Amino acid sequence: MRLLIILIFWTLSAASTAIYAAQSDADKVYTVGVVPQFEVRKIHTIWRPTLDLLEEKTGYRFILRGSASIPEFEQEFIEGKFDFAYMNPYHLVIANEHAGYIPLVRDHGHKLHGVLVVKKDSGITDPSQLKGKTLAFPSPNALGASLQMRQELHDNFGINFTSNFVKTHDSVYLNVLLNEADAGGGVQKTLNSQKDQYKEMLRVIYKTTGVEPHPFAALPEVPVEVRNRVRDALLEIGQSKEGRKLLAEIPINSIGPARMDDYLPLKLLNLNRFYVEPHQ
Known part of the structure; x- marks a missing residue:
C-alpha cells in the first residue's frame, strides 16, 4: 500500500510539473x-x-x-x-x-543595396561631384545607407565630404529635398516607401555593392x-x-x-x- 501511495504521488507530481512547464511555456x-x-x-x-x-x-x-x-x-x-x-x-x-x-x-x-540620392534638378549625376559637399545619412552604422556607402565613396571615388547624421531614412530624404544636404544615403526599401511626390523629386546616382x-x-x-x-x-x-x-x-x-x-x-x-x- 505504501509503495502504491508513493507511485501515485510521483505520478501526480510529474503530471503537475508537465502542466506547469506547458503553462510557463505558453505564458x-x-x-x-x-x-x-x-x-x-x-x-x-x-x-x-x-x-x-x-x-x-x-x-x-x-x-x-x-x-x-x-x-x-x-x-x-x-x-x-x-x-x-x-x-x-x-x-x-x-x-x-x-x-x-x-x-x-x-x-x-x-540583395541589400545602399542608394545615394540627390534632388532631380540638382545637376549632380555622379558621386565624384560631391567632393566637399554635405551628405545626409540616417546614422553612422546603418549598413547600406551609411556605413558601406561612406566606405565606397572613400575607397572607390576618393572624395571627402561632410557627414550629417539625421537619425532616420525618412529624415535623409527630407534633408535632400529641403536642400539641407547635397545628397543622402538610404536603401531601396525606404526610398520606395516615400510619398510619390517625394520620390519624383529624387534621383538615385549610385548603388553600393549588394550584400x-x-x-x-x-x-x-x-x-x-x-x-x-x-x-x-x-x-x-x-x-x-x-x-x-x-x-x-x-x-x-x-x-x-x-x-x-x-x-x-x-x-x-x-x-x-x-x-x-x-x-x-
Missing part, C-alpha cells in the same frame, strides 16, 4: 527589437501583424520593443536586451561578437527549441498568401533560413574604419 514573453529605419509608430504598423501571426503559430508572446535611434538600438543589442532582433547585416556581425546573436531567417529574394539582407536573429540564451519553433513558424508564414503579404511589408519577399556564414564576407570590407561605437 513566456519574448522581446523583439527592430532597427529603427522608420519612426516607431510606422515600425509597429509593419511588424505587429506578423508578430500576432507568430504568436498564433508558436504559442509564445512577443513584445515589440522600440528604440528611439539606431545608436540606441545598437547599444541595446550589444547588451543583449532583445530576445529576437531584426537588424542590418553588419549589426549582426557586431551583435554576434558581443552577445552571440544567431541568425534565423532572412530574405532570399534580393545579404537583414536577418531576424535570436539571443543564444533563448532555448534552442524556442529558436527552432520561431524559425519554423516564420518559414511557414512565408508559405501562405496572407503571410507573404505581411512579410513583404518588412520587407522579406522570399523568406528562407539564415546562417552566420552568409554575413562573414562583410568582415573583409574593413568597415570598422567607419563604424562608430554606440555611447555607453
Whole structure:
C-alpha cells in the first residue's frame, strides 16, 4: 500500500510539473527589437501583424520593443536586451561578437543595396561631384545607407565630404529635398516607401555593392527549441498568401533560413574604419 501511495504521488507530481512547464511555456514573453529605419509608430504598423501571426503559430508572446535611434538600438543589442532582433547585416556581425546573436531567417529574394540620392534638378549625376559637399545619412552604422556607402565613396571615388547624421531614412530624404544636404544615403526599401511626390523629386546616382539582407536573429540564451519553433513558424508564414503579404511589408519577399556564414564576407570590407561605437 505504501509503495502504491508513493507511485501515485510521483505520478501526480510529474503530471503537475508537465502542466506547469506547458503553462510557463505558453505564458513566456519574448522581446523583439527592430532597427529603427522608420519612426516607431510606422515600425509597429509593419511588424505587429506578423508578430500576432507568430504568436498564433508558436504559442509564445512577443513584445515589440522600440528604440528611439539606431545608436540606441545598437547599444541595446550589444547588451543583449532583445530576445529576437531584426537588424542590418553588419549589426549582426557586431551583435554576434558581443552577445552571440544567431541568425534565423532572412530574405532570399534580393540583395541589400545602399542608394545615394540627390534632388532631380540638382545637376549632380555622379558621386565624384560631391567632393566637399554635405551628405545626409540616417546614422553612422546603418549598413547600406551609411556605413558601406561612406566606405565606397572613400575607397572607390576618393572624395571627402561632410557627414550629417539625421537619425532616420525618412529624415535623409527630407534633408535632400529641403536642400539641407547635397545628397543622402538610404536603401531601396525606404526610398520606395516615400510619398510619390517625394520620390519624383529624387534621383538615385549610385548603388553600393549588394550584400545579404537583414536577418531576424535570436539571443543564444533563448532555448534552442524556442529558436527552432520561431524559425519554423516564420518559414511557414512565408508559405501562405496572407503571410507573404505581411512579410513583404518588412520587407522579406522570399523568406528562407539564415546562417552566420552568409554575413562573414562583410568582415573583409574593413568597415570598422567607419563604424562608430554606440555611447555607453
